[in-house]
Amino acid sequence: MRYLAGLIMVLILTGCGDKAQETHYNGAALLEKKCGICHNLKMPPDTYEDEKAPPMMAVVFHLKDFMKIKDNEDKAKKFIPFIQDYTLEPSREKSYCDEASLDAYGLMPSQKGNVTEDELKAIAEYIFTFYDQEKYLKEMQEKAAFYALPKGEQLVRKSGCxxxxxxxxxxxxxxxAMIANKGAEEIIDVIQNGSQGKWEGFHNMLMPAFKNKFTQDELRILQEWIHTLGTKDKASP
Ligand code: HEC
Ligand code: HEC
Structure with a gap:
């Protein structure tokens, strides 16, 4: 109980702290408005020719790496001050960009007059959290795992089945797997038109119709995938 009370206190205190900082400045919106004209902000970024500036994801990953940013203390002591300083007073000496990229992009024009130190603090806080390498890798792995699945299983996962x-x-x-011994036409018909009361032990639950959700090809892919589960099932002891 004591521990819980302590935890709640911490949550309340940090909650208030964050609020006080963030009511004035919305890092995401500022980033979009002040930096998005030149820096591509998507994660992963769009790629196109003649970029005006390196994508923000690349900038942040690169800086975290080169400045050896590990925790919130590093963020406060090194990351935020660098973003504030560089954006207002950029120079080749300060830049962590390699020579070739600096030549290709040209030095970033000072944003003095366009953005304040406090706004930059909010932007830096936001990009530090948003462009997170681990989160990004995990998303990429999940995406790769999804696209490695059979097409039928992808459809089933995407469609809320x-x-x-x-x-x-x-x-x-x-x-x-239980449905796999049904005939192809029946499976396709049920997906399109729904069904109710056919199966015992499912409380007369309704299978909704997915009438115009799938193309004929997709219906076939779904049906064939369901049938592969039957073969697997029977093969296993
Ligand atoms: C007019 C275009 C432009 C705008 C607007 C702009 N940048 Fe840049 N920025 C660049 C270019 C070009 C580079 C690459 C060359 C360099 O590092 O100076 C760059 C590089 C950077 C770097 C990398 C420095 C390094 O050492 O690698 C940071 C950090 C950065 N920008 C932050 C910002 C922030 C924050 C904003 C918004 C407040 C912003 N930029 C707005 C053009 C821009
Ligand atoms: C809201 C819950 C629900 C959703 C969503 C749902 N189903 Fe069903 N589904 C059921 C129920 C319940 C049954 C059993 C119906 C019955 O007893 O007649 C069923 C039965 C089926 C059958 C059995 C056909 C047969 O002839 O016995 C197939 C095939 C099927 N669903 C495919 C799908 C596919 C593909 C999706 C996604 C596009 C999906 N279902 C989404 C609830 C759902």
Whole structure:
């Protein structure tokens, strides 16, 4: 209990602290407005020819790496001051950019008059958290894992089928492995038109119709994928 009370206090205190800083400045909006004209802000960035500036993701990953930023203390002592200083007084000497990139992009024009130190603090706080290498890697891995799945499973995951169906186990509806012994036409018909009361033990739950959700090709891909689960099931002991 004591621990919980302490935790709540900490949450309240940090909550207030953050609020006081952020009510005036919205780092994301400022970044968009003040830096987005030259820096591509997406993660991962769009790539196009004749970029005016390196993508912000690249800038932040690069700076964290070269400045050896590890924790919030480094952020406060090194990262934020660098962003403030560089943006207002850029120079080749201060830049962590390599010579070739500096030549290609040209030095960043000073943003003095366009952005204040306090606004830069909010921007720096925001980009520090938003462009997070671990989060990015995890997203990329998840994406790669998704696209490595069979096309049918991708469709099922994208379309919310897994809210009601598990691949192997009964859930709100029968598992796809259980459905695998149904005929192709029936499977396609049910996906398009829905079904209710056919399966026992599922409380008469409704399978909604996905009438115009899928193309004929996609329906075929779904049906064929469901059928592959049957073969696998039977092969296993
Ligand atoms: C007019 C275009 C332009 C605008 C606006 C702009 N930048 Fe840049 N920025 C550049 C260019 C070009 C470079 C690459 C050359 C360099 O490092 O100076 C760069 C590089 C940087 C770097 C990298 C420095 C390094 O050592 O690698 C940081 C940090 C940076 N910008 C922050 C900002 C922030 C924050 C804003 C918004 C407040 C902003 N920039 C707005 C053009 C711009
Ligand atoms: C809201 C829950 C729900 C969602 C979402 C859902 N289903 Fe169903 N599904 C069910 C239920 C419940 C049944 C059993 C219906 C019955 O008993 O007639 C079922 C049955 C089926 C059947 C069985 C066909 C048969 O002839 O027995 C197939 C195929 C099927 N679903 C595919 C899908 C696909 C593909 C998706 C996603 C596009 C999906 N379902 C989304 C609940 C759902």
């Amino acid at each position: 897994l809210n009601c169906h598990d691949i192997q186990k009964a859930k709100v509806g029968p598992s796809f």
